[in-house]
Amino acid sequence: MTHRFSLRVYYEDTDLAGIVYYANYLKFIERARSEWVRSLGIDQAVMKSRDGIVFAVRHIEADYLSPAKFDDELVVETTPEAVTGARIVLKQEVLCGGDILFSSHITLVALSDTGHPVRLPADIRLMLH
Template sequence: MTHRFSLRVYYEDTDLAGIVYYANYLKFIERARTEWVRGLGVDQKALKESEGIVFAVRRVEADYLSPARFDDDLVVETTLEAVTGARIILHQEVKRGEEVLFAAQVTVVALSETGHPARLPASIRLLLH
């Protein structure tokens, strides 16, 4: 199952050359992950309040393939690759039409409010299988 998140490139997203500044791709994929989790029915604020669990990015392996430019319509596709007791591994692509501009493998972990590793709640693991 692939989640799709649409966005437009604004002037503020670009550098002096008029292309998307490299760090902004990380913002784009973060927004898409947030909407993916929300679309699963997970309320991250409630998860923190009720179980003391938060999500954090542990690792990103990224490939910058082609530049996006001001006013481009983009889509971020998020696909679940694996789930373990405390990790979620996702593949994310930023696309303009069918062209992949940026691709990343992202490892998200569950943490306690004190920053220690935590198991994903069973209810969330069920949503992901």
């Protein structure tokens, strides 16, 4: 189940050369992850207030393959690869016109409000599968 999130590159996303500044890809995939979770019916604000649980990035591997430029229309594809008790592994790619510009593997963990790893509630795990 791959989720697709569309966005456009704005001037503020680019550097002096007119290409997307490398750190902005991390912002793009973060937005896409938030929309993916929302599309599954998971309300992260409720999860935090009800269960005291938040998602945090534990590990990321990123490959910058080709630059995006000002005014490009991009699509971020988010594909879950593994869900365990307290961990989610995702593949995220940023594409332009079908070409992969950026590819990443992200490991998310569930953390308590004290910052310690915790198991995801069963209902949330089921939504992620």
